[in-house]
Amino acid sequence: MTTTIGRVRPDTQPTARLRTDILGTLASEFVKIRSVRATYWTLIILIVASIGSGATYCAVEAHQWPHLTPQDHANFDPTQASVLGVALLGQFVIAVLGAQTITAEYSTGMMRTSLTVMPRRTVLYGAKAAVLAAVTLIVALSTSFASFVLGQALLAGRHAGATLSQPHVLRSVIVTAGYVAVCGVAAFGLGAILRHTAAAVAAVFVLFELIQRLAEALPHNLYTSMEKWLPGGATVGAITATTPDSQNPQLFSAWGELAVLGAYAVILVVVGAVLFRRRDA
Amino acid sequence: MIEARGLTKRYGATAAVDDLSFTIRPGMVTGFLGPNGAGKTTTMRMILGLDYPTAGMVTVNGKPYAKLASPMREVGALLDARAVHGGRSARNHLLCLARTNHISRRRVDAVLDLVGLANVAGKRSRGFSLGMSQRLGIAAALLGDPEILIFDEPVNGLDPEGIVWIRTLMRSLAAEGRTVFVSSHLISEMENTADHLIVVGRGRLLADSGMAEFIAGSSGQVVLARTPQPDALGRALNAAGATTSTGEPGIVQVRGLTEDVVADIAFANGIRLNHLAPARVSLEQAFMELTADSVDYHGQSPVDTQPAHNGSEA
Structure with a gap:
């Protein structure tokens, strides 16, 4: 009986054991994420909604193009038009997947089984976050590129489209995808903290929309100076834009804003990790 | 382990x-x-x-x-x-x-x-x-x-x-x-x-x-003795330090003595025994005795929850 169990014997060396644990748990988490329909539904919704909204935006612009002023033509950012939907809609769709990666284990009770077979909690938590980040980044990149290509095709008739070789276009497409993946990871951290899907998704909404909306009520100077540190609002514009947004000089560049949001995600994931290690499962 | x-x-x-x-x-x-x-x-x-x-x-x-x-x-x-x-x-x-x-x-x-x-x-x-x-x-x-x-x-x-x-x-x-x-x-x-x-x-x-x-070990072994003289047997065994109770007519339940000692006492007192055997305490009983004080949520017996008076209902 024993011979059929597996090829790898338990390692006794701590570093070798850690490596064995990490590889095994990554493989396990990949099986988990690919073996439930919820993953596919969420990603299909992400892809369809993102590409659909980008295409709609670009089609409408193409339709109205002759009626717009030269000033409008100059201000139009065809890259942003095609990928804005990826960021705006994708952030909330991916939040559901990110939160569920961990909250579904609590709601079903699966977490107890997972921790029984892999009691090294940091390894389990890290593997979950890593697999989620990898899957969401790959899907988000594909979606972002697809949205870009479709959007530019729709604008090509008006000669209003952009190409990847133009300045900052590639950056915009990649940073948009990165933004979606960062949202997924932030939602995962909130899921670990709150251990409840609906609560975690609501918290993502609060973080990415509500805080910025409330901050708008602050004195104008104060708000302007802190806006670049806030998620939501004009941030999505800065991330998707190919030109430094003339209306939002108070923000960081696209990479800078992505880094700010990444920092939020890291804080949430680390707080989640500390709680994950400390709390009873 | x-x-x-x-x-x-x-x-x-x-x-x-x-x-x-x-x-x-x-x-x-x-x-x-x-x-x-x-x-x-x-x-x-x-x-x-x-x-x-x-x-x-x-x-x-x-x-x-x-x-x-x-x-x-x-x-x-x-x-x-x-x-x-x-x-x-x-x-x-x-x-x-x-x-x-x-x-x-x-x-x-x-x-x-x-x-x-x-x-x-x-x-x-x-x-x-x-x-x-x-x-x-x-x-x-x-x-x-x-x-x-x-x-x-x-x-x-x-x-x-x-x-x-x-x-x-x-x-x-x-x-x-x-x-x-x-x-x-x-x-x-x-x-x-x-x-x-x-x-x-x-x-x-x-x-x-x-x-x-x-x-x-639950509550000491119980020995069951069937005799035509239950009262006499009970008195004799009580005198020897055992606790006894009578269940069915003619049956004496003995706690605290082995069946050999019960037989000796009966013989010494000239009491006839028709049957003598250790009773197997069920595991259920042993468990109930042991945990009787530590059950968190006691149910009441249905009789206790009946309304005390029914007369006022029309």
């Missing part, structure tokens, strides 16, 4: 598990018995490192659970059969567990065969009956061919066939020299399964003994 020393878990002021010490040995089925809410599940969760003790410690093969090099190869556990992601197929459920400990896909299929789920391996477990879920949980516990098996109320809600299957399985696992630790709130389930009993009530250890000693 599982060893608990002073194991304690408090939630606020209440102690779910209170200073438990015990050793679970290999080669036998150890029953973990106690009323609902006695702290059995909490104890098992602490053994598996899911909950952290407030005080004390518990080790598996001499180590805290989280330090086991390959946990699935050392311990297999079934805490709650329904605690699986219902959207995942049985095979994928087992596969994601197996991957963590580098257990092969072939072994996954082997345990699916072993528990009789091979033909539903590709089905999502959401549609499984409780019996099938239980089998899936057992399959997960057996994946790593572990030396130690921990089952929390494994026969709860099962049909008779499932109960027999699990009992037989536990017996055969113990016969192979493995450590089997199984909890239940029903002593009748233990009667034919366990070799050793650990009894808890309100988180405290009430008994830790072999099955036979547990029954024998």
